[in-house]
Amino acid sequence: MKRKLSKACYSFFSTLANPTRLAILEKLSESDMNVKQLTQTLKQEQSMISHNLKPLLHCRFINSKRQGKSMIYQINCDTVTMLFKTLDSHAQNHCPEDGNCPKTNLLTQ
Template sequence: MNQHIQQFKADFFKALAHPMRIRILEVLSEGEKNVNELQSILGSEGSAVSQQLAVLRNKNVVHSVKEGTSVIYSLRDPLIKDLLSVTKQIFDNHLVDAISLLEDIRKEP
C-alpha cells in the first residue's frame, strides 16, 4: 500500500482519537452547527469545544464557514457518518462476543 495513504490514515485516525471529537462528529452527522449549538448539545464549555474543533479543522475532518459573527461547522466528507456507523457496528460485535464469552464462563462447572 502506498506510504502516503498509510500516513493519511494514521493522521486521520489520530484526529478522531478523542471522545469529544467523536461526539462532535456524531452531532455534525445530523447537520451543520455553530459552536454555541455544539456547546449546548455536548454540555461542555466553549473553550473545550473550540479546541477540539480546531484539531478536526486542522486535519480537514470538518469544514467551517463564517456567517456573520458565527462559524458554522459541518462534516468535510459525508462518508464520516458511515465510518461512525461502521465503528458502532464493530463495537456491537465486540460486545456480542464478550457477552457470549461470559455466558460460556457461567456454564462452566
C-alpha cells in the first residue's frame, strides 16, 4: 500500500466509523435529501447533521448542490455501495447469525 493511499484510507475509514454518518449514507443511498429532511428522518439536531455531512463530503462519498435555500445531498458514486457489499459478504462469512462473535463479543455488545 502506498503512503498516500494509506493516509487517504485512514481518512476514509475514520469518516465511515460513525453511526450517524453511516445512517446518513444509508438514507442518501435511498434518495437525495436536504439537511432538514435528514434531521427529520434521523431525528438529530441540524448542526449535528451538518457537522457529520462535512467529512462525508470531504471524502467525496457524497455530493452537494444548492437548491434555493436548501442544500441537496446525494451519494456520490459506487464506492460506498462496493464497500458495504464487501463488508456484507465478510459479515456473512464470519459473523454468526445469533450475533455471538466467536472471538470476542465486542461486535455485538
